[in-house]
Amino acid sequence: MKHSSSSSIKKRLRLPLYAAGGAAVGFIGASGISKVPSDLNWTLSVYYDYDLLFGVLAASLVVMVLWNIFSLSRTPSFPPMEEDTYGESDSLISPAERSLGKAMILSGFSVIVAFTWAALALSLYASHSDMTNFPELFNLVNLIAACISIIIVVVLQTLTVKRYNRYFPDRALDLNSRNMKKDHFEKLDEGEKWVVYRAAYRSFQMMNVLLGVGMVSMMLYSVLFTFAPFPIVLLAVIWIANIGIYYRETYRVSNQ
Numbered sequence: 001m002k003h004s005s006s007s008s009i010k011k012r013l014r015l016p017l018y019a020a021g022g023a024a025v026g027f028i029g030a031s032g033i034s035k036v037p038s039d040l041n042w043t044l045s046v047y048y049d050y051d052l053l054f055g056v057l058a059a060s061l062v063v064m065v066l067w068n069i070f071s072l073s074r075t076p077s078f079p080p081m082e083e084d085t086y087g088e089s090d091s092l093i094s095p096a097e098r099s100l101g102k103a104m105i106l107s108g109f110s111v112i113v114a115f116t117w118a119a120l121a122l123s124l125y126a127s128h129s130d131m132t133n134f135p136e137l138f139n140l141v142n143l144i145a146a147c148i149s150i151i152i153v154v155v156l157q158t159l160t161v162k163r164y165n166r167y168f169p170d171r172a173l174d175l176n177s178r179n180m181k182k183d184h185f186e187k188l189d190e191g192e193k194w195v196v197y198r199a200a201y202r203s204f205q206m207m208n209v210l211l212g213v214g215m216v217s218m219m220l221y222s223v224l225f226t227f228a229p230f231p232i233v234l235l236a237v238i239w240i241a242n243i244g245i246y247y248r249e250t251y252r253v254s255n256q
Contacts, residue, residue, distance in 0.1 A: 048135045054142055057117045061149055064110045068156055071103035078166055100167055107157040114153045118146035204246055211239040
């Protein structure tokens with residue numbers, strides 16, 4: 001029992017050690033590289049600063065919104081009769097359920113992209129408004145478009161959740177509940193909960209990898225371009241919180 005416990009601890013500590021080793025190797029390698037010219041253009045612009053970045057965000061959002069609407073159009077307002085649910089397919093998930101699942105995923109992604117667009121637009125407008133030759137009209141229109149996109153995706157997500165609640169009344173999502181996701185999880189059966197547990201653990205593992213890669217990337221950015229401590233500190237705090245929450249929940253469940 002002790003052997004398995006120590007082995008489990010070693011496995012959990014392996015990823016942070018790998019990340020630390022990667023950071024050390026990256027630092028040693030980057031220390032011998034000359035600085036990239038400071039005038040390297042990072043504004044992703046065609047006519048205005050960052051207009052290409054905002055164009056990509058806007059185009060991505062339009063695609064996801066249209067795809068979300070298309071997925072909803074293929075989902076009936078109410079679930080069909082039990083004998084008509086799957087038709088001749090051997091799949092445990094009906095085509096309508098697949099479309100509704102895609103709509104739920106797309107609505108979540110759309111909200112993230114819209115708020116990212118608005119946050120970047122507001123930050124750019126506030127930080128450059130006092131500069132000379134500031135393209136105020138472009139940035140103002142960009143900010144207004146971002147705010148409108150938030151309204152659109154929130155309304156679309158509300159419609160998607162309502163369609164989900166009508167299709168699955170036994171596991172309806174309460175938009176007014178502070179613990180909406182927790183309450184929804186309690187309504188799942190054991191098999192569905194196992195799928196959620198597995199997906200959550202996989203997400204936890206990938207998040208650790210991505211945070212490690214982000215730390216190394218920000219370190220290389222500081223070495224090659226300019227010192228940027230805030231992203232590194234922020235990633236470190238998120239990384240510690242991510243692992244700390246996992247350990248806290250593990251010990252809490254094991255002590256029940």
